[in-house]
């Protein structure tokens with residue numbers, strides 16, 4: 613099974629795109645604590661997720677893959693997994709006890725587990741608040757911003773290129789929400805010569821000089837800016853997030869491209885999905901690989917590493933955050949053996965600017 617996956621993946625990826633997972637295979641397969649343990653992995657199932665399962669299989673774990681149940685997935689990859697004998701189950705429906713659950717958005721919050729849960733997203737945190745379980749929160753890490761900021765920013769740019777809008781030089785781009793994802797989009801747009809306006813609540817935060825800071829409460833400035841924008845991007849992550857923030861009817865009539873990079877409908881149905889690129893789905897999801905493996909590899913490794921942390925955690929612990937040591941461990945591997953040093957430098961450069 614492992615070799616079939618490896619052969620399949622070798623058609624698409626080089627080892628340098630998954631340095632953290634590759635190192636983890638070496639590291640974990642020499643330890644016996646995972647051997648024979650049952651794991652349910654609910655990471656969204658796409659082609660690049662297969663790289664993650666190689667770690668579990670190399671350790672001799674009993675792997676079940678969770679798919680769907682509000683988490684996007686590639687049905688062809690689920691079919692491929694089944695065809696080679698990997699057990700799959702719809703998220704939220706497993707009725708057996710697993711040693712570990714590697715969850716996403718808390719969709720398996722009710723599944724029984726022996727050692728605990730490693731959770732991939734922030735929204736999963738809320739699902740586990742009232743559960744009596746040990747939970748490792750992979751989202752609360754510097755590593756995660758490699759995926760969310762760099763990976764999504766890169767995916768946004770590649771999607772714009774695919775649609776024929778890749779030349780951003782001198783173009784005015786207004787980004788609503790400058791959290792991890794919006795920041796990454798802003799960074800890639802600025803690096804490619806765009807005139808970037810970042811709209812958020814800036815009372816306690818600042819952004820790099822390369823972006824213009826716009827208060828989300830300055831309705832007049834926002835409406836003036838969007839009137840002649842090249843592209844308006846929503847990245848608040850909130851359903852209906854933009855309905856009170858700008859004049860949507862004016863936006864619809866303008867020439868601006870409208871793109872959503874978040875997973876919610878930030879326009880709450882007030883704009884026809886046909887007026888929004890990719891029918892209001894996250895723009896990078898028009899790509900075969902929405903987030904390149906090279907950016908998601910350390911996040912996947914950290915999510916897996918949660919199993920070791922849970923195994924060694926003291927009884928009574930509830931939420932466990934990744935510490936600096938584990939962040940540095942995987943970041944150093946990516947720096948040394950990966951191919952994203954230029955992008956990591958960019959992230960540091962932008963994060964340091966006042």
Ligand SMILES: NC(=O)c1ccc[n+]([C@@H]2O[C@H](COP(=O)([O-])OP(=O)(O)OC[C@H]3O[C@@H](n4cnc5c(N)ncnc54)[C@H](O)[C@@H]3O)[C@@H](O)[C@H]2O)c1
Nearest residue numbers: 789790791792793811812828848849853857873874875894
């Ligand atoms: N497309 C992808 O591949 C991908 C990857 C990861 C996450 N996401 C999605 O992207 C979205 C954003 O995620 P995030 O991690 O950056 O969230 P976040 O919470 O870190 O950032 C959201 C930002 O939006 C701001 N905001 C809220 N309401 C606003 C408004 N009306 N106007 C302007 N700013 C406002 C907040 O202050 C915050 O800074 C979520 O839907 C997330 O699920 C998409």
